[in-house]
Amino acid sequence: MTQHPSPELESLHRYRPALRFSDIDAMGIVNNAVFFTYFEESRVHFFSELIRNQWDWNSAGVVVARHEISYRHPIKYHSQVEIFTWADRLGGKSLDMAYEVWIADEGRGALLAAEARSTLVAYNHLSGKSCAVPQEWVQPLQAIGLGRPRLPHDAG
Amino acid sequence: MTQHPSPELESLHRYRPALRFSDIDAMGIVNNAVFFTYFEESRVHFFSELIRNQWDWNSAGVVVARHEISYRHPIKYHSQVEIFTWADRLGGKSLDMAYEVWIADEGRGALLAAEARSTLVAYNHLSGKSCAVPQEWVQPLQAIGLGRPRLPHDAG
Amino acid sequence: MTQHPSPELESLHRYRPALRFSDIDAMGIVNNAVFFTYFEESRVHFFSELIRNQWDWNSAGVVVARHEISYRHPIKYHSQVEIFTWADRLGGKSLDMAYEVWIADEGRGALLAAEARSTLVAYNHLSGKSCAVPQEWVQPLQAIGLGRPRLPHDAG
Amino acid sequence: MTQHPSPELESLHRYRPALRFSDIDAMGIVNNAVFFTYFEESRVHFFSELIRNQWDWNSAGVVVARHEISYRHPIKYHSQVEIFTWADRLGGKSLDMAYEVWIADEGRGALLAAEARSTLVAYNHLSGKSCAVPQEWVQPLQAIGLGRPRLPHDAG
Numbered sequence: 001m002t003q004h005p006s007p008e009l010e011s012l013h014r015y016r017p018a019l020r021f022s023d024i025d026a027m028g029i030v031n032n033a034v035f036f037t038y039f040e041e042s043r044v045h046f047f048s049e050l051i052r053n054q055w056d057w058n059s060a061g062v063v064v065a066r067h068e069i070s071y072r073h074p075i076k077y078h079s080q081v082e083i084f085t086w087a088d089r090l091g092g093k094s095l096d097m098a099y100e101v102w103i104a105d106e107g108r109g110a111l112l113a114a115e116a117r118s119t120l121v122a123y124n125h126l127s128g129k130s131c132a133v134p135q136e137w138v139q140p141l142q143a144i145g146l147g148r149p150r151l152p153h154d155a156g
Numbered sequence: 157m158t159q160h161p162s163p164e165l166e167s168l169h170r171y172r173p174a175l176r177f178s179d180i181d182a183m184g185i186v187n188n189a190v191f192f193t194y195f196e197e198s199r200v201h202f203f204s205e206l207i208r209n210q211w212d213w214n215s216a217g218v219v220v221a222r223h224e225i226s227y228r229h230p231i232k233y234h235s236q237v238e239i240f241t242w243a244d245r246l247g248g249k250s251l252d253m254a255y256e257v258w259i260a261d262e263g264r265g266a267l268l269a270a271e272a273r274s275t276l277v278a279y280n281h282l283s284g285k286s287c288a289v290p291q292e293w294v295q296p297l298q299a300i301g302l303g304r305p306r307l308p309h310d311a312g
Numbered sequence: 313m314t315q316h317p318s319p320e321l322e323s324l325h326r327y328r329p330a331l332r333f334s335d336i337d338a339m340g341i342v343n344n345a346v347f348f349t350y351f352e353e354s355r356v357h358f359f360s361e362l363i364r365n366q367w368d369w370n371s372a373g374v375v376v377a378r379h380e381i382s383y384r385h386p387i388k389y390h391s392q393v394e395i396f397t398w399a400d401r402l403g404g405k406s407l408d409m410a411y412e413v414w415i416a417d418e419g420r421g422a423l424l425a426a427e428a429r430s431t432l433v434a435y436n437h438l439s440g441k442s443c444a445v446p447q448e449w450v451q452p453l454q455a456i457g458l459g460r461p462r463l464p465h466d467a468g
Numbered sequence: 469m470t471q472h473p474s475p476e477l478e479s480l481h482r483y484r485p486a487l488r489f490s491d492i493d494a495m496g497i498v499n500n501a502v503f504f505t506y507f508e509e510s511r512v513h514f515f516s517e518l519i520r521n522q523w524d525w526n527s528a529g530v531v532v533a534r535h536e537i538s539y540r541h542p543i544k545y546h547s548q549v550e551i552f553t554w555a556d557r558l559g560g561k562s563l564d565m566a567y568e569v570w571i572a573d574e575g576r577g578a579l580l581a582a583e584a585r586s587t588l589v590a591y592n593h594l595s596g597k598s599c600a601v602p603q604e605w606v607q608p609l610q611a612i613g614l615g616r617p618r619l620p621h622d623a624g
Binding site: 173174176177178193196197200 | 488
């Protein structure tokens with residue numbers, strides 16, 4: 001992944017999911033499917049911060065075309081979890097979002113719990129067809145920059 | 157609860173939920189909230205069997221106004237679960253559904269896992285208002301009879 | 313419900329669930345089963361604030377024996393939701409929790425979305441048996457008082 | 469993906485998830501995260517059929533290390549869904565499962581709804597460490613053969 005040219009903490013999207021007891025499965029950890037629910041919330045927050053004015057999500061929204069995730073460390077119920085989300089690629093009709101999930105680990109810094117990536121396709125729900133990524137998104141996405149930002153947990 | 161006057165096995169609505177690993181919480185049992193998801197499926201099956209012809213659920217559907225449940229026995233993942241559902245009361249704008257959740261217990265008959273009851277209000281989603289219970293539902297409900305039917309697990 | 317004798321805002325337990333897109337069903341509202349997941353989180357917060365020192369939940373915890381809920385108003389995705397939780401009855405081996413779910417309604421005060429009540433039975437997970445409500449819970453419960461506290465949304 | 473050398477219908481693992489109303493999100497389709505819950509059930513069925521004798525899952529089980537999924541077609545509530553699951557790679561300490569999700573489309577054959585793949589790592593829950601894939605799994609996996617089997621929906 002390309003590095004963000006001028007990383008600024010302001011451009012960093014941090015989302016702290018409120019873990020639920022029901023997210024935990026019989027193994028005592030956050031179930032693998034629940035990570036995608038966290039990512040969904042994280043994306044909702046990301047886009048509502050990106051596009052502050054009211055947006056008619058029916059005229060153009062996104063559909064998920066692809067996900068990939070690598071699980072690095074299990075998450076227990078009372079963990080403090082942070083999800084960092086950024087746009088990693090911007091195409092004509094689609095964009096890629098990437099995520100890192102970190103667990104605060106008292107006294108030992110933070111642990112990477114998962115890395116993931118989604119391809120979203122711009123979609124007009126009224127016409128039922130994919131469409132160009134709206135210009136109203138392109139500009140703020142370019143303003144904050146594509147690619148992995150510098151994260152608080154990065155060394156040095 | 158009144159007894160069904162002429163209990164017939166045909167009038168008995170039996171639904172076997174497919175338990176999911178993710179229904180199980182960290183205590184190793186079906187989470188208490190998940191029972192309501194099972195009841196929802198059971199109601200969907202009940203009404204789709206009751207009203208066999210295509211029904212425009214937008215013109216008149218139901219909303220849940222009330223639930224009550226008593227948990228009698230925890231349910232583990234690989235249990236064979238049966239939910240019996242019946243209409244227990246039929247009013248002008250609402251009806252009550254009742255449920256019993258049973259676990260097959262090999263060699264020892266069956267265990268009652270929960271008893272529950274819901275009040276459903278007939279609702280016109282187009283007008284956004286409650287409405288009379290449609291005649292198309294009243295007739296088949298009266299035909300199968302209100303009240304708890306004789307269940308396979310009833311003694312004698 | 314008996315009124316709390318000397319209502320103090322400090323004794324008020326307020327929990328703001330983070331609604332998830334996946335809590336919303338095809339009707340566009342928080343699914344009826346999800347309320348019980350919110351109550352579960354609310355109870356976890358209630359008890360962890362009540363019993364501040366580390367508690368061995370395996371030696372004595374609670375199991376849900378009963379729920380009842382009346383739905384008053386549907387909840388949409390971007391609603392600001394507050395759940396007020398209190399202990400309404402304290403018995404030898406069980407206690408009742410009660411809840412009110414409120415939606416902030418801009419410019420018009422707040423709307424009651426649901427009222428609910430749960431019976432919890434004290435349970436020793438090591439012995440697999442119900443047990444007396446631990447004294448370590450009884451004292452703080454009596455200190456904050458049983459019964460519905462005065463809520464911010466109560467009139468004058 | 470390599471082709472199964474001698475495809476036999478017997479070796480085909482077909483799982484029909486019971487869709488739930490609560491699987492459907494506000495877009496009216498099965499939420500993207502729910503596919504992973506379906507895959508989890510499908511794996512549980514796959515392995516319980518593969519290893520028919522009682523297996524002590526505590527001594528050796530699996531943890532999910534990776535998922536990837538491509539969504540091809542949305543799934544609506546009353547769809548008839550079939551998930552085909554196979555082992556696609558068998559390593560010393562891990563294996564890859566692959567899935568295809570198909571929707572029966574009346575009068576028009578079947579539609580591919582998603583293709584996915586998971587890496588599972590053999591894990592000893594007692595020791596808390598990854599371990600070799602048990603021989604008791606290797607033999608039946610090799611017997612049914614690795615790689616995509618011939619599916620009913622394949623042309624010709």
